[in-house]
Amino acid sequence: MSGCDSALFAGSSEPAVSESAPPLDGSFNDTDVMFLQMLVPHHQQGLRLAELGRSKGRTAAVRDFAAAVVATEDDELDAVRTWLTDWNQPIEADPDPGAHHGHGDGLHAPDPEVVTALEQTEPAKFDATFVNLFTGHQHGAVKLAQMELAKGRHPEARDLADRIVKSRTAQVRQMASLVG
Secondary structure, eight states: OOSOOHHHHTTOSSOOOOSSOOOSSSOOOHHHHHHHHHHHHHHHHHHHHHHHHHHHOSSHHHHHHHHHHHHHHHHHHHHHHHHHHHTTOOSSOOSOGGGGTTOOSOOOOOOHHHHHHHHTSOGGGHHHHHHHHHHHHHHHHHHHHHHHHHHOOOHHHHHHHHHHHHHHHHHHHHHHHHOO
């Protein structure tokens, strides 16, 4: 499996022919692989943002929130990498943008400038900037998870996606109260 089944995203009901060996047990599909592969850089960026929140947050509420995010996303990232390794799939998606043609749903790689912007934020504006940037980041996680729930097959990957939708939606609500 390539992690990118263009027929899945072009609206076809027939799966595209895979270039690699089929799954040993048929328990996962290209959407599962793509979801997990896209989650790796997304979580890596989330961890970088949350680490900054944990270390530079001006209020205990922001620092505590960020610490909880680090714990959750670190555990999720370990599970994602384990599944991809167990499935004999690359940890990272193909960096060639052409390999992902046909997704058409606005899923993009995380922008490294987001981390840079937070790193360069003046202390007095840090909490508000963190909440603003991290809210957008978590909306991206929900979008990824919704794609998995719509077309993924693997029960554990779908369960992770469901948890991500619920927890990130709750986090966005919580963040709104962190800075008033």
